[in-house]
Amino acid sequence: MNDSELIEAARAAARHSYSPYSGFAVGAALLFEDRSVVTGTNIENASYGLALCAETVAVANAMADGRRGGLVAVAVTGPADKGGGEPITPCGRCRQVLNELAQLGGTDPRILCIGANEVHETTLSALLPDAFGPASLS
Numbered sequence: 001m002n003d004s005e006l007i008e009a010a011r012a013a014a015r016h017s018y019s020p021y022s023g024f025a026v027g028a029a030l031l032f033e034d035r036s037v038v039t040g041t042n043i044e045n046a047s048y049g050l051a052l053c054a055e056t057v058a059v060a061n062a063m064a065d066g067r068r069g070g071l072v073a074v075a076v077t078g079p080a081d082k083g084g085g086e087p088i089t090p091c092g093r094c095r096q097v098l099n100e101l102a103q104l105g106g107t108d109p110r111i112l113c114i115g116a117n118e119v120h121e122t123t124l125s126a127l128l129p130d131a132f133g134p135a136s137l138s
């Protein structure tokens, strides 16, 4: 699984986006140490504030599968025709949700933010420095 394949998995997930209110389809793909991939997409609600982000759905899918760490990379795709096609970065809540899974396995995942014409690569620790997580409670 290379970066291009991970990005394609995120794009494929976005095709199942339920985003009738924003029209903003997001896909997320999580890569694990065992080379498996778990995806998610954003799911909105008629009660607008209840929208679930793609990254959060992906983490929920992974944890419901029993995963508790091993997160090495995350690709996030947004619509090419919004926001000037700029790469989108995970929202604040998703950074915290990703941190839970990452910190359980002691990894600092690469985050690939996919735009229409460029990939912005960063890390979770850069997006969420001094994170509060499970280690803080032990």
Ligand code: THU
Residues within 6 Å of the ligand: 019, 022, 024, 026, 041, 042, 043, 044, 051, 052, 053, 054, 055, 089, 090, 091, 094
């Ligand atoms: N969204 C995500 O899925 N991930 C993010 O990191 C940012 C925002 C979704 C939520 C909502 O369904 C739509 O994008 C517009 O905010």
